[in-house]
Amino acid sequence: MTKSDPFAGERLKHSPFHPRQAALNLRNAWSSWNGTQFADYYYDAEYEYFCIRNSCATYDICPMQKYEISGTDAEAMLDRMVTRDVTKLKENRVTYVCWCTDAGRMVDDGTIFKLGPDRFMLTCGSPSLAWLRKCTYGYKHLTVTDISDTLAGLSFQGPTTCEVLKKMGLMDIETLKPFGIMHFPFGSGSLMVSRTGFTGDLGYELWVQTDLALALWDALYDAGEDYGIQPYGEAATNMARLEAGFIMPGMEFNEALKTVHFHHDQTPFELGLDWLVDFKKARFNGRSALLIERERGPEYTLIKLDIEGNKPAEGSYLYRNKRCTKQIGYVTSAMWSPVVKANIALAMVKTKHLGENIWAEIYYEKELRQNSKVAKCTLQKKPFWAPPRARATPPQPF
Amino acid sequence: MTDYDAIVIGAGHNGLICAAYLARSGKRVLVLEASDSVGGLAATREFHPGFRTSVAHAISQFSAKIARDLDLSTHGYTPGEAMATVGLDEAGNHVILKGSTVSGVGPDDTAEFIAFRRMMQRYSDVLKPFSLKTIPHIGKNSFSDIATFAQMGLKLRLLGKEDMQELLRIMALPARDLMDEKFDSGLLKSLLSWDGLIGSKQAPRSPNHTVLSMLYRMIGDHGGDPAIPAGGIDSLISALAEAVMAAGAEIRTSTPVERIKIDGGEKGLSATGVVLADGKIITAEKIISAADPKRTFLDLVGVDNLEIGFTNRIQRLHSDGYVAKLHLALSGLPDFTGLESPDGRMIIAPELDVIEFAYDDAKYGGLPEHPVMEIVIPTLKNASLAPDGQHVLSAHVMYVPHDLKGGWTAAARDQLCERVIDTIARYAPGIRQQILHQELLTPYDIAQSYNVTGGHWHHVEFTLFQMMMMRPTYEAAQYTTPISGLYLASAGCHPGGGLMGGPGHNAAHEILK
Ligand SMILES: Cc1cc2nc3c(=O)[nH]c(=O)nc-3n(C[C@H](O)[C@H](O)[C@H](O)COP(=O)(O)OP(=O)(O)OC[C@H]3O[C@@H](n4cnc5c(N)ncnc54)[C@H](O)[C@@H]3O)c2cc1C
Numbered sequence: 076m077t078k079s080d081p082f083a084g085e086r087l088k089h090s091p092f093h094p095r096q097a098a099l100n101l102r103n104a105w106s107s108w109n110g111t112q113f114a115d116y117y118y119d120a121e122y123e124y125f126c127i128r129n130s131c132a133t134y135d136i137c138p139m140q141k142y143e144i145s146g147t148d149a150e151a152m153l154d155r156m157v158t159r160d161v162t163k164l165k166e167n168r169v170t171y172v173c174w175c176t177d178a179g180r181m182v183d184d185g186t187i188f189k190l191g192p193d194r195f196m197l198t199c200g201s202p203s204l205a206w207l208r209k210c211t212y213g214y215k216h217l218t219v220t221d222i223s224d225t226l227a228g229l230s231f232q233g234p235t236t237c238e239v240l241k242k243m244g245l246m247d248i249e250t251l252k253p254f255g256i257m258h259f260p261f262g263s264g265s266l267m268v269s270r271t272g273f274t275g276d277l278g279y280e281l282w283v284q285t286d287l288a289l290a291l292w293d294a295l296y297d298a299g300e301d302y303g304i305q306p307y308g309e310a311a312t313n314m315a316r317l318e319a320g321f322i323m324p325g326m327e328f329n330e331a332l333k334t335v336h337f338h339h340d341q342t343p344f345e346l347g348l349d350w351l352v353d354f355k356k357a358r359f360n361g362r363s364a365l366l367i368e369r370e371r372g373p374e375y376t377l378i379k380l381d382i383e384g385n386k387p388a389e390g391s392y393l394y395r396n397k398r399c400t401k402q403i404g405y406v407t408s409a410m411w412s413p414v415v416k417a418n419i420a421l422a423m424v425k426t427k428h429l430g431e432n433i434w435a436e437i438y439y440e441k442e443l444r445q446n447s448k449v450a451k452c453t454l455q456k457k458p459f460w461a462p463p464r465a466r467a468t469p470p471q472p473f
Numbered sequence: 474m475t476d477y478d479a480i481v482i483g484a485g486h487n488g489l490i491c492a493a494y495l496a497r498s499g500k501r502v503l504v505l506e507a508s509d510s511v512g513g514l515a516a517t518r519e520f521h522p523g524f525r526t527s528v529a530h531a532i533s534q535f536s537a538k539i540a541r542d543l544d545l546s547t548h549g550y551t552p553g554e555a556m557a558t559v560g561l562d563e564a565g566n567h568v569i570l571k572g573s574t575v576s577g578v579g580p581d582d583t584a585e586f587i588a589f590r591r592m593m594q595r596y597s598d599v600l601k602p603f604s605l606k607t608i609p610h611i612g613k614n615s616f617s618d619i620a621t622f623a624q625m626g627l628k629l630r631l632l633g634k635e636d637m638q639e640l641l642r643i644m645a646l647p648a649r650d651l652m653d654e655k656f657d658s659g660l661l662k663s664l665l666s667w668d669g670l671i672g673s674k675q676a677p678r679s680p681n682h683t684v685l686s687m688l689y690r691m692i693g694d695h696g697g698d699p700a701i702p703a704g705g706i707d708s709l710i711s712a713l714a715e716a717v718m719a720a721g722a723e724i725r726t727s728t729p730v731e732r733i734k735i736d737g738g739e740k741g742l743s744a745t746g747v748v749l750a751d752g753k754i755i756t757a758e759k760i761i762s763a764a765d766p767k768r769t770f771l772d773l774v775g776v777d778n779l780e781i782g783f784t785n786r787i788q789r790l791h792s793d794g795y796v797a798k799l800h801l802a803l804s805g806l807p808d809f810t811g812l813e814s815p816d817g818r819m820i821i822a823p824e825l826d827v828i829e830f831a832y833d834d835a836k837y838g839g840l841p842e843h844p845v846m847e848i849v850i851p852t853l854k855n856a857s858l859a860p861d862g863q864h865v866l867s868a869h870v871m872y873v874p875h876d877l878k879g880g881w882t883a884a885a886r887d888q889l890c891e892r893v894i895d896t897i898a899r900y901a902p903g904i905r906q907q908i909l910h911q912e913l914l915t916p917y918d919i920a921q922s923y924n925v926t927g928g929h930w931h932h933v934e935f936t937l938f939q940m941m942m943m944r945p946t947y948e949a950a951q952y953t954t955p956i957s958g959l960y961l962a963s964a965g966c967h968p969g970g971g972l973m974g975g976p977g978h979n980a981a982h983e984i985l986k
Contacts, residue, residue, distance in 0.1 A: 155777060177782040209785045213776030357737020360781045363955065366741065 087112040090137040091227045091288035095296075099306050106309060109202060109223075111138035114308035121413075123307035124314045127274050128414050130303030131233035133295065134273075134312055136280065137288075140202050141226050145194040146217035153187060153195060156210045158343060158352040158359050164189045167256040169269050173343055173351050179364030180331035180340040182206060183324065184348075186271065188256060196222070200324050206332065210360075227288035231295065232278030232315070235302040237470040240268070240279065243298035249469035251279075262287050273312060275319020275458060276465045302473065317408045318415060318460035320379055322346055327377060327407045327421055344373040345423070375404065375423045379455040382418040382435055385411055386448065391420075391435040395428050397449055399436045403428040406435065415459045420452075429454075477503045477757040479984070480747055482730045482773070483924075483963065485513025488763030489713040490977030491962040491984075493543050495761075496720035498985055503755065504722060505747065507729035507924050512710035514923055515972055521910035523860045524802040527706045528919065530849050530867040531556070531818060533668075534693030534973040535709065538605060542978075543716040550712035553700030553854065557817035558667075560660040561900045565811020568660040572698060578658040585655045589665070590696070596640050597691035599628045604692055604968040604975045607951050607983055608941040643684050645937065649677040649825050651684065659824030663845075666828070667820055668697060671847065671869060672930030672970065674795050676832035677825040682936045689935075689969065699818050705855030709972065729924075733760055733769075735778045735956060742778055744959035759958050759984055763977065765925050765932035766945040766965040767792055774956065783955060786946040790939060790965075794916030794928035795835055797873035799846075799893050801866040802859065802910040806850070807901040819848040821896060828871070835872035840889050844896055846870045863909070868893065875916035875927050886913055931970030932963050941967055952980040960984055 080086070088111045090096065096114060104115040113135065116123060126132040144153060154161040157172040164170050166189050173184040183206075185199030197203075207219050231239075240248045251257050251270045259266045264284050272278030283291050296304055316323060324330055327346060334340040342365065343352050352365055382388050393404040404424035412419045424433065433452040438445060464471055477500075481492045484506035496502045510516045515529040532553065540550065560568035560577070568577035575586045603625065609618030629637050643651055648669050652662035662677075668690040669683035670676065677683075691697035702708045717724060734746040734754060746756035762769040770779060770787045779787075809815050822828050822845040831841035852864040859865050870893050877885055890913040898904050919928030926932065933945045942950045944967045952960050962980035964970030 151777060156781070177780040209781050212784055212788055213771060354739065357742060358777060362780075363741050 090135050091285040092135050092137065092229065092292055095289065095292045096135060096306055104308065108138040108309075109140065113138055114306065116308040116310045117306050120308065120310035120314070123305060123311035124413070126303055126305040127233050127276065127307060127311060127315050129234065130305070131231065131235045131239055131299055132305045132307040132311070133292075134230040134232065134307050136228040136230050137223075139223070139228060140199050141222045141228070142197045142203070142207060143194070143220045143222050144197055144217065145191075145220075146214075147193050148214040148217040149193050149195050152211055152214045152217055153197070154356070155358055156360055157187070158361070158365070160353045160356050161187060166191060169254045169256060169271050171351070173348055175343065175361035175365065176331045177361060177364065178331075179342050179361035179368055180334075180338075181328055181343055181346065182331050184322070188269065190256075201330060225285055227283055227285045227291070229281045229288075229291065229295070230272055230278065231281055232272045232274040232276060234277055234464055234471070235299075235473045236278055238473040239295065239299040239302050239304065243294055252468045253466050262290050266291065273319075273321055274315035275321065275460050276315070276462065277467075277470050313408070314410055314412075317410055317419065317421065318412050318458070320421070320458035322377070322421070323408065327423075338374075341375070342368050342373055344368050345375045345377060347377045373426055376426045376429060377407070378422055378424055378429070379459065380406075380420045380422050380433065380435070380452040381455050382409075382420055382437075382452045383450045384437075384448065385418050386437050386439045386450070387411055387418065388420045388435040388437045388450065391437050393422055393424060393452070394434045394436065395431045397434050399434060399449060403431070403433070412459055417459065418450075419455075419459050422452075475746070475756040475758050477501045477755065479503075479759040479761060480505060480755060480757040481761045481763055481962070482733075482747065482769075483507070483513065483763035484511035484714070484724060484726070485763055485963065486515055486710060486713055486972055486974060487963050487977035487980075488513070488761070489710070489717050490539060490543070490974045491761055491763060491981045492722050492724075493713065493716045493720055494978065494981030495984065496717060496722035497543075502717075502722035503757070504717060504724040505728045505730050505749075506724065506726045508922075509727045511714050511724060511726060512707075514919075514925065515706050515710055517705065517707040517710070517858070520800045520912045521802040524800075524863070524865055524910065525858045526800050526851055526865045526867050528798055528914070528923065529706060529972055530851055530869070531699035531701050532693075532706070532709065532972045533690055533695065533697055533699045534971055536605060536974045536978065537694060539974045539978050543713070545709070545712040545716060548712035548715040548719070549704060550709050551703050552694060553702040555695035555698035555700055556849075558664055558698065559812065559817040559819045560664045561809065561812075561819050561821050562660060562823070563810065563899055567811060568658060568664060569817070570664055570698075571817075572696065575661070578656075578661050582656050582658050582661055586661070586665075589655055592636070592639070593688060593691055594696055595632065595636060597688040597696070599632060599640070600688055601692045602628070604689075604973070605978055607979050608944075608967050610942050610947060610951055645680050645682070646684055647678050647680045648683045649829075652677070652825065662825050663822040663828060664820055666825060667822065667847065670828065671871060672796055673934055673936065674791065674793065674836075674872075675936075676829045676872075678829055682940070685937075685940070686935060690971070693973070699849075701849065701851060701854040703854065705851060705858060706972075707855070730773060732775065733762070733773045733959065735774060735959075741957065742955075743957040759960060761960045761962050761980060761984065763962040765792070765929070765963055766790065766949065766961060767926040767933070768924065769961065769963075770954075774959070778956065780955065783946070783948055790945055791934035791936060792927040792929045792932065793875040794919060794925075794930060795872040795874060796928075796930055797870040797889065797916060798912075798914040798919070799866070799868040799870055799890065800912040800914070801894075801904075801908055803864040803866055803904070803907040804909055805862065805907050806853075806864050807866060807904045807907060809901045814853070815848075815850050815901075816853045817849075819900075821846050821848070821900060832872045835874045838874050838876060838878035840877070840885065840892070841872055844870050844873075844889070844893050846893065846896070848897070866897075868897070873915055875920065877915070877917070881915055881917045886915060889913060889915070929970075930964075932965035935969045940969075944969070952976075952983040
């Protein structure tokens with residue numbers, strides 16, 4: 076008789092790609108995401124990062140939450156929930172969206188895939204069924220299905236990705252434009268490919284039913300062998316997305332429904348997501364609060380900083396004087412960027428001090444000794460990393 | 474130019490009052506009512522050829538200020554005289570309350586009763602001024618808002634320390650605790666708790682708003698004693714309708730509003746008109762819904778036009794009614810054992826536990842084994858409600874669930890109806906022989922025929938978490954709503970339900986600001 080596992084409910088789930096990923100996780104460097112065992116890195120985060128930038132690499136997005144929303148009310152429901160105009164989204168296109176509470180504080184961001192006239196997929200970082208239940212109340216012709224455990228997703232990013240997919244036999248994949256979706260027969264089912272990602276570079280996301288996940292992995296790794304294919308984990312993702320200027324929950328923003336302290340969450344305006352808030356739309360959640368916010372201006376603004384020196388300004392406070400007595404904000408994410416060759420950071424700064432000097436007080440360790448320095452920061456308007464190849468259609472061949 | 478300055482949806486007494494105030498200040502007003510007569514829950518209708526009655530059968534707190542403002546006396550409304558409240562006893566040893574007198578109980582209870590009533594009257598006087606006032610929202614207050622809060626504080630202070638402490642102590646106390654500490658007679662305890670319980674999902678052992686409900690009832694002319702006007706409830710409703718028309722407003726019955734027309738612009742959403750069943754649109758600057766808040770927002774406005782958090786707060790409002798109506802057409806005046814004339818308000822609730830157990834049955838979706846009720850014979854005040862020499866009996870029966878387990882089948886309705894009549898027959902043994910016709914309206918029936926969600930007495934439960942600046946919910950508690958140009962004016966707003974007119978009056982005041 077087998078002994079029952081007293082910790083059964085506590086153990087992390089395995090992603091459908093787990094057998095392959097476990098074999099490649101040389102360092103056993105696991106963390107978790109939404110209850111699924113998840114690689115922090117496989118061998119070396121920097122190496123994986125360079126694969127994203129120079130060849131191609133895969134990132135497991137199975138633990139991301141995916142909801143299929145279908146029915147004749149699906150579009151209306153989503154359109155009311157998110158700040159962007161969903162009615163403009165065409166079939167087989169993806170759009171990046173955020174959604175807010177009544178008070179205009181950001182609940183989460185994610186993407187909406189339009190799969191058919193009345194069929195959408197919503198993806199987001201955190202489980203959102205409770206929120207969706209609130210959003211769907213009052214809509215009769217609509218079903219929401221949590222497909223997080225039945226649809227496997229593999230993000231495939233880097234300059235050689237298109238070439239690999241061509242080699243895998245995905246006909247005309249080079250014609251797929253950013254935020255487009257294509258479908259291909261695959262094994263006993265089908266493969267959906269969207270030209271999306273979280274690295275600011277050329278890349279795709281591959282979606283199959285979970286029973287086809289390993290077959291997809293094998294086909295992709297076969298095709299990618301000569302193109303330097305490599306899995307990457309959370310650490311490398313975080314580097315790539317910071318260079319691209321993408322925000323991360325728990326770093327740049329705190330999900331409003333999980334925030335305890337008043338205004339420790341953010342509005343889209345604070346996060347520089349003004350372009351997602353479509354006031355031409357008369358109805359969306361948080362609209363009246365956001366209208367006031369737009370007129371008054373956000374209290375904080377998320378900015379990109381180029382910081383002198385090479386010490387990452389992780390967790391630094393920002394000041395408007397070099398003596399560091401007048402605090403104006405804080406760094407949310409920071410790193411030395413190998414591609415840009417700069418010490419970069421995302422930071423929240425009180426909007427009213429935006430035109431002024433910004434100094435970061437950086438703490439760092441050198442052989443067990445704590446040091447600090449004050450570094451001058453320069454405001455950057457553009458994303459640190461946005462190469463033309465990210466958007467080129469067809470992508471350049473290799 | 475819009476068709477009207479204001480459209481009022483629903484011709485319940487609150488809708489009529491609001492319309493009358495607006496029309497008197499020169500607005501072009503249209504009142505649209507779904508059913509074929511005005512008055513809402515207070516409408517008088519025929520339930521058997523020649524026999525008429527209304528769901529709401531007595532008045533205990535109609536505002537004298539409103540009656541004056543709208544000249545209701547010239548339109549035929551004269552407040553009725555206070556009626557006695559009679560606690561029926563099978564053997565005829567009834568307990569009778571009228572004003573500050575009580576009979577049928579011992580000397581200790583009598584003395585306690587006098588003191589109790591005085592105390593409650595003092596507390597009720599504290600609340601009284603706020604029934605005809607908008608309760609300010611929290612934060613960002615104007616001077617007049619702050620003055621209202623200050624006035625509340627002052628009123629409390631003026632009570633004196635002991636009274637104030639005692640008020641705070643008993644405010645959310647279960648009725649049973651309060652009664653047990655003061656009285657011996659079971660029947661007296663039931664009578665005094667009754668007005669705190671009726672119309673709500675509360676029993677004697679429930680803490681929450683029972684005491685507040687009692688005080689709220691006492692705001693009226695007779696300190697809480699019910700009355701039926703000389704011309705019956707209908708005389709109030711027809712006086713209100715006349716006042717509306719005399720002020721130049723128009724009333725259309727049998728005209729249900731299908732949807733409120735909401736237009737979106739750069740600034741947000743605004744209500745610009747109503748859409749009728751035939752698709753016809755009537756436009757107005759202001760739309761006032763005197764239909765209940767759930768119906769207003771979820772059906773007439775639609776969730777598309779509401780924010781998500783707000784929608785869910787409305788959806789979760791407690792609004793299931795627990796009062797059923799029995800209407801009997803009688804061949805003669807019923808004879809209650811030991812009662813000279815059934816011209817009071819008669820209550821069948823021998824002791825608090827009988828009320829409690831009836832509630833327990835209903836709480837789980839069942840029918841009360843021993844229903845408790847309040848009975849009046851409206852024909853004693855207004856003989857025109859029945860053919861000569863014949864009578865109508867009207868009873869509010871508690872506790873009857875809106876959602877009966879197994880559904881409201883004809884059999885379930887009959888079973889309850891028989892049970893209620895059997896109960897009455899224990900006190901008026903000859904009544905069965907006098908019955909020409911019987912009608913039982915469950916809360917479900919009331920919801921259907923009177924267009925009131927849940928068939929609820931107060932539209933939304935009158936309870937601590939749905940009171941004052943939370944009534945029906947924040948962001949809609951000052952008669953305005955998140956949609957510009959849309960206002961609320963029904964019992965679902967502060968100060969609540971019952972034939973008193975506060976919501977209609979206060980809404981008009983906000984609209985005319
Ligand atoms: C069983 C019962 C017994 C009661 N007994 C008493 C009593 O004895 N004494 C007392 O003081 N109070 C009593 N009440 C409470 C009292 O009747 C109500 O609180 C009061 O009548 C509410 O008035 P109102 O004007 O706010 O709403 P209502 O009287 O409910 O009027 C709302 C009106 O809006 C109309 N309407 C709704 N939707 C639409 C639409 N889409 N288009 C057009 N019109 C619409 C309805 O048809 C209705 O006429 C009782 C309530 C119940 C349920």
